Amino acid sequence: MTQTVPSVLFVCVHNAGRSQMAAAFLTHLAGHRVEVRSAGSTPADAVNPAVVEVMREIGIDISREVPKVLTTEAVEASDVVITMGCGDTCPFFPGKRYLDWELPDPAGRDADHIRPIRDEIEQRVRALLDELQIAVPA
Numbered sequence: 001m002t003q004t005v006p007s008v009l010f011v012c013v014h015n016a017g018r019s020q021m022a023a024a025f026l027t028h029l030a031g032h033r034v035e036v037r038s039a040g041s042t043p044a045d046a047v048n049p050a051v052v053e054v055m056r057e058i059g060i061d062i063s064r065e066v067p068k069v070l071t072t073e074a075v076e077a078s079d080v081v082i083t084m085g086c087g088d089t090c091p092f093f094p095g096k097r098y099l100d101w102e103l104p105d106p107a108g109r110d111a112d113h114i115r116p117i118r119d120e121i122e123q124r125v126r127a128l129l130d131e132l133q134i135a136v137p138a
Helices: 018-033 049-056 072-076 111-131
Strands: 007-012 035-040 080-084 097-100
Touching: 007 018, 018 035, 018 049, 018 080, 018 111, 049 111
Parallel strands: 007 035, 007 080, 080 097
Antiparallel strands: none
């Protein structure tokens, strides 16, 4: 049986910044047309407060999100795995589509330095939706 809803997993080391923003954008733009997961190889205790702030500025609230540990099951259940700076700590499974998005780590940065990262992630998520042939508002 073919899965009709694609599944995307965003992975970064702490699951407190980049992967949280990417998952939030994909959920915001695609809704239930894409199954979205995010995780970290070494999850932080909480999402970066400055990341929460810059996402709130554009109307996306991630204040209730919690960093999650990367599991083999999450990778196996995903059609596309997008890594963001986790290097060799991310498991690799043959047959999965992997993308590596090289983006600065927002850890330790203030909102002014995180906004360009946020905007780049939004552009990449929109391009991914185009590739997945899922129409979204401009």
